[in-house]
Amino acid sequence: MGLFSKKGCAVCGEKAGLGSKSLTDGELCKDCRKKLSPWFEEYKGSSSEDIRAQIEAREENKKALEDFKVTKAWGIKKYATAMQFIYDQDQKCFVVVEGPEETFRDRNPDIIRFDQVRNIWLEVDEGWSESGDQYAPKSNRILTQDKYDEVFWRYDFYLNFALDHPYLKQIRYPMNFKTTVIQVPQRFFLFKRGLELAGEYQREEIAYQADRLEAMAGKEDAFIRLGKYSDIIRLKYSEQSIPEHLVQDVKNDLYLKKIENVAGHVRRADRISRLILGK
Numbered sequence: 001m002g003l004f005s006k007k008g009c010a011v012c013g014e015k016a017g018l019g020s021k022s023l024t025d026g027e028l029c030k031d032c033r034k035k036l037s038p039w040f041e042e043y044k045g046s047s048s049e050d051i052r053a054q055i056e057a058r059e060e061n062k063k064a065l066e067d068f069k070v071t072k073a074w075g076i077k078k079y080a081t082a083m084q085f086i087y088d089q090d091q092k093c094f095v096v097v098e099g100p101e102e103t104f105r106d107r108n109p110d111i112i113r114f115d116q117v118r119n120i121w122l123e124v125d126e127g128w129s130e131s132g133d134q135y136a137p138k139s140n141r142i143l144t145q146d147k148y149d150e151v152f153w154r155y156d157f158y159l160n161f162a163l164d165h166p167y168l169k170q171i172r173y174p175m176n177f178k179t180t181v182i183q184v185p186q187r188f189f190l191f192k193r194g195l196e197l198a199g200e201y202q203r204e205e206i207a208y209q210a211d212r213l214e215a216m217a218g219k220e221d222a223f224i225r226l227g228k229y230s231d232i233i234r235l236k237y238s239e240q241s242i243p244e245h246l247v248q249d250v251k252n253d254l255y256l257k258k259i260e261n262v263a264g265h266v267r268r269a270d271r272i273s274r275l276i277l278g279k
């Protein structure tokens with residue numbers, strides 16, 4: 001930190017105070033930092049010359065965005081500040097930017113060419129908590145099998161791009177806007193640790209996980225239908241109250257929606273990977 005540095009910013013010469021960063025040959029002020037890519041983190045290995053080049057490239061980028069034709073924007077549309085993957089099929093390039101699609105150019109997102117991407121991998125952060133609260137902390141405690149269907153499984157998805165790019169080495173962006181929280185019922189004697197999805201996946205592995213989740217949603221749907229059918233028969237002969245029955249229906253619908261939501265993120269990662277890296 002260049003907090004008490006007497007020298008000015010190595011790029012613009014203004015005072016480098018609070019919020020400045022150290023470069024190989026001086027300090028970089030807060031105002032100059034604002035001109036850099038939101039994905040840029042390599043201050044330590046950069047010189048003032050590198051930073052000047054990036055600021056210049058970012059100005060060029062702003063102009064190039066005027067010619068960027070949106071083929072599609074892939075991301076959560078429900079929230080205005082959710083991240084979007086937006087691409088231009090003809091020019092074979094993309095941006096990753098906080099939405100919405102209509103105003104993304106205002107944020108001057110870095111245009112990345114498909115051929116600047118060395119690799120793509122999906123990172124799934126899976127954990128559990130005892131409450132279903134959106135912001136509940138993940139637990140580090142040991143979870144026994146008999147508790148698997150009582151806890152709330154939590155999912156976050158990050159898509160990573162390793163780049164050959166003048167000033168960016170990597171982009172890692174959150175694909176979901178909110179953590180997906182889901183209770184996973186155990187069926188028969190099969191104990192499932194959530195959706196068993198923790199890990200890093202690339203290429204075919206991403207497709208495999210998307211297929212697996214979609215198949216799981218299909219199976220669960222069939223299972224629930226079967227359950228409903230036997231419930232109807234049972235209802236005729238039992239004292240089970242109708243409201244309890246309806247609560248179960250709502251729970252099942254929610255569960256299916258959550259699996260589809262998770263599968264949706266994984267499928268989107270698969271589409272992006274195929275678009276950029278090919279089959």
Ligand SMILES: [Zn+2]
Nearest residue numbers: 009012029032
């Ligand atoms: Zn400066």
